[in-house]
Amino acid sequence: MAGTFDANQLRKGTIYKKDGNTLVVLDYKHIKMGRTPATIRVKVKNIVSGSITEITYGSSDKVEDADVAKRSAQFLYSDGSKLYFMDNEDYSQFELPTEDLGGQEGFLKEGERVVTMYLDGRPISVELPASVELEVTLASDAVAGDSSNNPTKKVKLETGIEINVPLFIKQGEKIKVNTETGEYVGRASGS
Template sequence: MIKAGQIEKGTALLIKGQPFVCVDREFVNPGKGSAFVRLKLKSPSTGQVLRETMKSQDNAEDITVEDKDCQYLYNDGENFHFMLTENFEQIEIPMKSFEDYQFIMKDGETYRVTFWEHLPLDIQVPAKVLFTVAEAEEAIKGDTVTGATKMVTTETGLTVRVPIFIKQGEKILVNTETKEYLERVNK
């Protein structure tokens, strides 16, 4: 058991027998009221999102999870296919639970996957990822307005709004949560 106030992003819980992972947490004090915590929970198997506001002192059923290294192989439009590096066993994780991850993960790269018993609950992607610009529109000549932006597509298919000076083939750092451009990386 865990106190609701101790639940953090990434904490895995059992709710009515189903595993959920906390994706967001916010403390709230209603006017002249005691401490509550607002949780956004996600079911890894169905993608269902649950919003629940509990008293910080309420008990919740947490589950013991384990992180394992998994190599991302490919997706078939419905499932991500991974290989556990410890025993080469292949696993599938439904894509609908991890929106846009097909545009963030790179084939052949290794990610930490959180398991509860044999069920994969969460795929951990880095907060910032370096991408190569695969397609970029040419900047319109004479467009010198400060702050002007355009859209580019990365090698993984992610579309990102970037400053107009970014060219095809360049490397950019992107925030994977907000999908926002952070900086150009000259390497």
């Protein structure tokens, strides 16, 4: 039997086993209400059947670690429904359905390095870096007087996604974005 770990260590992209099925976490919520113990609610996809379900765990529950191999890969392109990658070890190309990334596909730009998870010799998921640097391609100017209560504006990034950033960010700047939350982290180094 593989090792186990606490359910509160589950995050987007984590692969684990439950009742003999290999599951990948698509979404994760840590819920704590008043004096009650925390619960972990995860939306998971069964890797073999493709079915998606929600599971709730107590914070002290244990889950079984899946025996997954990790290898470096490079993102090539997307055609909308599929994402195409190249393995950096043997230069073979493979594809994954866009929905397998659970909304994180908007943080991938051509040439981005990722970690690929393999189960039984086939790629099943990719793990993005904690943050990525993306260029702001569309940003409106800040309006004078818009400075109360932590002001932000919506900008469009080079991959097509839109996020909220501080008012001082301008079109053409490179910014760091947290790939798990989709939030602005800061200006990219050298920007």
